[in-house]
Amino acid sequence: MSRKTKDEMTPKQRAAAIANGEEVDRMPCNPNVANGVARVYGCKISEFNTSAKTLAEAQIAGYRRFGYDSVRVFTDLFPWAEAMGAEVTMPEDDTVDLKTPAIKDPADYKKIHPLNPYKDGRLPVHLDAMKYLIDGVGDEVGISAAIVGPFTNACFLLGVENVLRFCYKNPEAVHHLCQVSLESLIAYADAAIDIGLGPTISEPMSSCTVISPKIFREFSAPYLKQLVDHFKSRDRGVVMHICGQTADIWEDIADMGVAGFSIDNVASIEECKKKIGNKTKILGNVNPGTTMYMGTPAEVRMATLQCIKEGYDSPKGFMPMSGCSLPVETPFENIDMMMDTVRELGYPVDPEKLDRMMKETEAELEKEKA
Amino acid sequence: MARSKEELIAAMGNAVLEMEDEEAAALAEEYVEAGYDAMEGLTEGLAKGMNRAGELYEEKEYFIPELLLCSDAFYGAVDVLRPHIQKKTDSGEQMTAVIGVVEGDTHDIGKNILKIMLETEGFDVYDLGKDVPTQNFIDAAREHNADFIGMSTLMTTTMIKMSEIIQELKNNGLRDRVVVMVGGGPISEAYADKIGADGYEPDAASAARRARELVLAHRS
Numbered sequence: 001m002s003r004k005t006k007d008e009m010t011p012k013q014r015a016a017a018i019a020n021g022e023e024v025d026r027m028p029c030n031p032n033v034a035n036g037v038a039r040v041y042g043c044k045i046s047e048f049n050t051s052a053k054t055l056a057e058a059q060i061a062g063y064r065r066f067g068y069d070s071v072r073v074f075t076d077l078f079p080w081a082e083a084m085g086a087e088v089t090m091p092e093d094d095t096v097d098l099k100t101p102a103i104k105d106p107a108d109y110k111k112i113h114p115l116n117p118y119k120d121g122r123l124p125v126h127l128d129a130m131k132y133l134i135d136g137v138g139d140e141v142g143i144s145a146a147i148v149g150p151f152t153n154a155c156f157l158l159g160v161e162n163v164l165r166f167c168y169k170n171p172e173a174v175h176h177l178c179q180v181s182l183e184s185l186i187a188y189a190d191a192a193i194d195i196g197l198g199p200t201i202s203e204p205m206s207s208c209t210v211i212s213p214k215i216f217r218e219f220s221a222p223y224l225k226q227l228v229d230h231f232k233s234r235d236r237g238v239v240m241h242i243c244g245q246t247a248d249i250w251e252d253i254a255d256m257g258v259a260g261f262s263i264d265n266v267a268s269i270e271e272c273k274k275k276i277g278n279k280t281k282i283l284g285n286v287n288p289g290t291t292m293y294m295g296t297p298a299e300v301r302m303a304t305l306q307c308i309k310e311g312y313d314s315p316k317g318f319m320p321m322s323g324c325s326l327p328v329e330t331p332f333e334n335i336d337m338m339m340d341t342v343r344e345l346g347y348p349v350d351p352e353k354l355d356r357m358m359k360e361t362e363a364e365l366e367k368e369k370a
Numbered sequence: 371m372a373r374s375k376e377e378l379i380a381a382m383g384n385a386v387l388e389m390e391d392e393e394a395a396a397l398a399e400e401y402v403e404a405g406y407d408a409m410e411g412l413t414e415g416l417a418k419g420m421n422r423a424g425e426l427y428e429e430k431e432y433f434i435p436e437l438l439l440c441s442d443a444f445y446g447a448v449d450v451l452r453p454h455i456q457k458k459t460d461s462g463e464q465m466t467a468v469i470g471v472v473e474g475d476t477h478d479i480g481k482n483i484l485k486i487m488l489e490t491e492g493f494d495v496y497d498l499g500k501d502v503p504t505q506n507f508i509d510a511a512r513e514h515n516a517d518f519i520g521m522s523t524l525m526t527t528t529m530i531k532m533s534e535i536i537q538e539l540k541n542n543g544l545r546d547r548v549v550v551m552v553g554g555g556p557i558s559e560a561y562a563d564k565i566g567a568d569g570y571e572p573d574a575a576s577a578a579r580r581a582r583e584l585v586l587a588h589r590s
């Protein structure tokens with residue numbers, strides 16, 4: 001299977017043309033490669049913890065290799081909690097994980113201080129990487145800085161289970177930690193915006209798989225809203241991602257005025273489109289595990305087309321993406337296939353061509369099974 | 371006036387279900403002081419409250435915070451009853467489970483809930499924790515003469531460890547002696563079949579029920 005060598009437009013040209021209602025080479029697409037860029041560039045993932053240049057060059061290598069439409073500085077969920085005192089484990093060649101929360105004794109929750117993005121933890125490395133990225137590819141592709149949402153960060157400050165218990169037992173403590181997290185995340189995001197990036201928010205602990213919509217509305221949504229409002233005040237739209245099932249909070253999120261919402265593969269694009277497609281752009285949601293990591297290229301092609309079929313006519317726009325960050329060892333041929341599928345389909349989407357491609361792919365899958 | 375056994379059993383179940391940890395422990399004290407049967411208080415009162423909480427979780431009435439608080443109330447009251455429970459030795463239903471999150475993964479909320487659910491189904495549970503090396507599963511299965519091994523992962527990158535553990539059970543001649551179940555976000559029935567596990571369930575409550583059925587079937 002040959003891969004078309006190059007797209008006709010840069011992601012920035014493409015996005016601008018689509019915004020003007022013009023025809024373009026293909027729809028934008030983001031396989032969401034994350035730390036897998038280390039496999040393209042040929043470095044250990046732990047080098048991202050110390051070398052801004054490596055982090056940036058690996059991101060550029062991933063972008064050049066696959067041609068996707070979004071570059072993002074995002075290594076793991078914990079840099080902000082770490083900058084506020086949490087301990088993390090840093091495997092040599094795998095993603096950083098939380099070791100111990102910032103606050104050892106829950107009674108000490110008031111001792112937590114907002115972070116300084118220019119000084120604390122790995123944040124200066126991230127900010128420097130952003131400068132390299134802007135210099136390197138800033139004129140051709142949108143670059144974003146990831147942050148977690150305030151509630152998720154609060155969970156890492158005090159420990160996930162403690163925070164979940166405190167939602168009932170000590171609501172004031174949860175609000176306090178969310179407030180300090182909000183200030184911290186704004187400080188970091190402001191530094192990123194000053195460099196020229198736009199923010200994205202990942203808020204995994206707000207998933208309806210973890211907390212109820214009621215707890216979400218009391219403890220998470222008010223701070224997310226303030227975060228989104230702050231970005232709007234700086235003329236930055238923001239794409240939000242929440243893992244797991246989210247259908248019961250879609251309207252809350254859309255009403256915050258996010259520019260886009262990226263959904264997990266357990267949620268339905270079709271339903272999401274019906275509910276909030278007239279308020280915000282929808283992104284998603286090829287299964288990063290079963291399909292992208294473990295599936296065959298034909299399965300990736302089918303899943304990508306399926307997402308597009310469900311979402312392409314969403315009023316505020318749609319972008320095919322993976323349902324969450326890809327596993328580091330996702331085969332390159334599957335990532336290529338996702339991109340090649342949107343290249344072949346073109347833009348605007350011709351529904352007949354889409355159906356034809358789906359039928360061909362179905363036949364291919366039948367053959368694979370036989 | 372002292373409350374009847376039935377009243378206290380119902381109240382303990384409710385206290386667990388309503389996340390009232392202090393209330394549950396106080397009721398358990400009252401129950402023990404009245405001289406009622408501790409095992410019955412556990413199985414008919416506390417465990418039923420916990421089971422009901424599990425059902426509410428399946429029905430999306432309860433979520434992780436509620437389950438954590440129910441399990442806090444459950445364990446607090448169990449601690450009160452435990453010293454008064456006569457050990458069953460001849461029921462023929464004593465079952466031993468070894469559970470853990472496979473190596474490379476530290477997501478353990480689901481596994482912790484499974485532990486509670488298995489205990490309510492009558493298992494003695496050896497919890498190996500999270501990020502557990504394959505060899506530890508093998509050693510624990512042998513040492514505790516386990517009837518059941520439950521392993522979970524939330525990450526696609528560590529799923530492969532499950533197949534490795536099953537292979538090692540075979541290599542050590544233990545596979546036929548234990549029922550093996552797998553669970554976690556990316557796991558499916560199809561994956562369980564593919565790697566030769568005996569079962570998969572999408573949530574902890576049904577997994578514990580299935581574990582009991584499979585172990586009893588395996589014995590007969």
